[in-house]
Amino acid sequence: MDEQPVQLTKETRTPIPATRDRPKRVDYEYERNGTASLFLFCETLVGWRQVAARPRRTKVDWAEEVGRLLRTRYARCEPVTLVCDNLNTHTRGAFYEAFEPAEARAYLRKLRFCHTPKHGSWLNVAECELSCLTRQCLTGRRIGTLAKLRSETAAWSAATNATCRDVDWQFTTEQARINLKSLYPKFKH
Template sequence: MNKIYLVDLTESERSRLTALIKRGTTPAYRIRNAQILLNADITADDGGPPKTDAAIASYLHCHAKTVSNVRKRFVEQGLEGALGRKPRDTPPTPPIFDGEKEARLITLACSTPPAGRSRWTLQLLADTLIELRIVEGVSASTVCRVLKKNELRPHLCQSWVIPPEENGEFVARMEDLIDLYQRPSNPKVPVICMDEQPLQLIKEVRLPLSMAPNRPVRYDYEYQRNGTANAFLFTEPLNGWRRVSIRERKTRRDWATEIRTLLVEDYPEAERVILVCDNLNIHTQGALYEAFPPEEAAALRKRLEIHPTPKHGSWLNIAEIELSAFTRQCLNRRIGDLETLRVETKHWETNRNVRQKEVEWQFTTAEARVKLKRLYPQIKMK
């Protein structure tokens, strides 16, 4: 079939198209259209027969209809019309969400989910938008794009320690601990943080299958509960030291025994030890008198200065950071007996102490008074 629209380029048009192809900032569609015109030029002297639309399309990796359309636009609209995009036959589809509808979606995602549902899902949000006639139709993926743009994730729920607002006792203890963490290292008066964690001893009933190519380690879903234990963790953040003790129980006597080990064995040369711990009822100096004779308890008490964290303020205890690392690095598996747990814990403690992993506390009182302003009581002047 003879071509209806023939491309006959002038010398200046050919030079312009050649220069356009070599330019690095030209849009890809203009480069493609320029290459189509140069290859379809009937006056081009390349020593061979004229190229067909199919041959040009195969060479440029496009559709033959695209080549035909570019030739047609060149004849009807000139060079600039051929280099541009094909005009739309219909106006572009308006976006589903304008500013008002997007705001209503955000409000819905931040609200309480309907009765019988624990959380909002993307499909539930899409269905609710249609039911409320906010939009005529929308897919879950479109809802996802809007929420992602606004950094909202209604499908997630996170457990958090929420401090009380306008609470003088909370901010007093918070600032006390922040001031402690700003002190330089002092071997005579070290600052020690302690925390504890209950543990379950989980025993395997069947041997796990070892890892193989394209297959991870496999554990049987069945297990045997083999009792409980408790980990007492002490750490001196400025010197990169920590000690983890595994005990069968968590009683006042157990805590008092750990405190004696801290004062007598870990820091025998210290005049006084500042201890940061939470408000658990066993963390009192009275526990020393319940575990030891009065003379020994009094000697320990005089060297111990307790600074408790505020209620709902456990994040102020640096020992929680160490306890989190201990849980992830050592306890994230099944350990079936107390002796194995103690051996594995000792290996973790030794390795971490050799590396002297420190915690650099950088949160200051000045920052707390700005970022946590809602926690401070509002003084009303008379």
């Protein structure tokens, strides 16, 4: 899983639709309408993605999104491996802030955390998928409300899931040993 902030922007003037003689005309001026956070979860081997848009990114928001997946998609799975970066909101304590202690403990018993190395979050496939989402769905568009953002990201997720597109991960162990040499522990002989 990974997350990303998004700026909400809306039109200040109604765009003029395209005609046979002229392309669509959009005024360069826009109005900033706040921010939102996208939480993206993916299963690379089955080609599944889910995007949730929330008004903010807090520990509670993160824990609630993970908890929702554990209650629904992964209700009968144990353990669930969650690959995420070392962000300050991705903590076990977040579950205790979001849920009653018994429920938080139940979620944490199901989870196995796998944190990407510091400065190595690009190893998290969800970060690559956020890049795809941004390029394919958000770039060059003005999305002014959280509801519209949710609608657009849900449509992207559904279309992507319909193709069952997997992730062609080409980073090998040998490449990791070369490229990530500084992250591996050094042993004295």
